[in-house]
Amino acid sequence: MITILETAPLNTIQDQGRPGYRNLGVGSSGVMDPLALKIGNILLGNALEAACIELQTYPFVIRFDTPSSFAVTGIDAPLTLDDRPVLAWSVETAAPGQVLRVGIPRTGARAYICVEGGIDVPVVLGSRSTQLRGGFGGMDGRFLEAGDELATKPVSASLSGYGAVPPARVLENQSGDGKTVLLRAVPGTDYARFTPESREHFWDQGWRITPQSNRVGYRLNGTPLTLLERIELRSYGIIPGIVQVPPAGEPIVQLADANTAGGYPRIATVIEADLWRLAQARIGTSIRFVECSHKTGIVAQQPIDSYLDDLRLMVAHYRASCQSRNGTNSRGTA
């Protein structure tokens, strides 16, 4: 079990999401950075669907009440277990009573506290993710609060002392100046409804992420985009990554907690393979959209998949060799 000692608002329990209920108006929710959670779960030998704590605000302090292996992924931040500094993207073991403190990230925006076995909140509509709008899933459908107690699965022999190379360092980041986040996007259904100048502007200018950005969507600031003529669209289904342009002309990228339907014109869709970069881009960061084809969008997933495959292999080897050294060849359970 884990007890939350200190938390700022906006931190929730999330897993890989709740697809399958958009036709009832229920969005997918789930972590904003699916890659970071996958890495955490692979490191800990968890199932893909194991849930974690997603942090958006800091500091965040928890106490482990039972022995646990854990990994903090997604960011680079000052982390301490009691007073001992620990590394992000690495597996550590906490003894009962030990306190983990996550400070303000040096890089990245969203941290994922993954624990061996996963955070064990009830599964609602196929997922442990917090559905804030519907008020269900996660911890009673709400943000975490100090004093909350989270069940974790009991752990047998725990391993620690190994980690992953942060994906941002491995995966090609095409970004020239290192400051602007480049996001590949496929032109959207209403792309041709915008003026030629606006279409050019959309790709050429740097868009600043405004403070009105959250898990629902990122509102961007820049020279407004204009339509050739005003249109009233009928409501249509939304997925994370869709870039809508409301009448004021500044785009919104819809994300994990977006409504399932909307009616603003769609200029483009950020490819799924790049959404994790947006999740880790902080307010005030400049982003640029890079036009890409459907094919490029699909191919873009390959480096991520091979990174995860390599990690899975390395972790399996390491854990197997540790276990054989310790005289056990399995973890006792299937």
Next chain:
Amino acid sequence: MMGTRAILFEAPGAFTMEQQQRIWALIEYAENRPDIQELVPGVTNLLLIFTHAPEYPEQIADWLRNAWESLPPRQIAGRLFEVNVRYGGALGEDLAAVSAHTGLSPEEVIRLHHEGEYTVCAVGSAPGFGYLHGLNPRIATPRKSIPSLNMPAGTVTIGGMQAGISALTGPNGWNSIGYTEICLFDPYRCSPSLFAIGDRIRFCPESIEL
């Protein structure tokens, strides 16, 4: 194509029940594809989300066009819901604005609203929210330029040509004309959303406060 893993099919022409029934037919047909993760009906459109990015989206587009041309509109008998409404008052405070916009008396607006029978075209936006077709065009009223910040769940609303019942408490740009006490969504119910596509709704005045 929406990104790499979703395709939006938009029906040509006006928003009629027949076009919507053809969308429903398309849903039933597309459900048989093994590569579908989610089908999200909109208003005369359908979003298809695939389990994996389709390699040849053009083939799927052709498949959709063929299906659209060949499938007959799908009739759904649906269930009939009778929804008691407290018209007007603080929870239906935009009744005056609807009345001013339409040039009809508030009594007339209420009469035209509860005389109609509505059909759930699609459920979406918020958990359990139904987009209703069947509003009398005489009481159609554009969305508000300044949305209400905290409209309660259960508010009976008009948004353009569409009618609805708000599913969640929160910001809402539709015009409130009344209030009803029904629970549109409960994740623990075996059917979480009260309304399903094809269901019909009648509003019955429980009280009127002008």
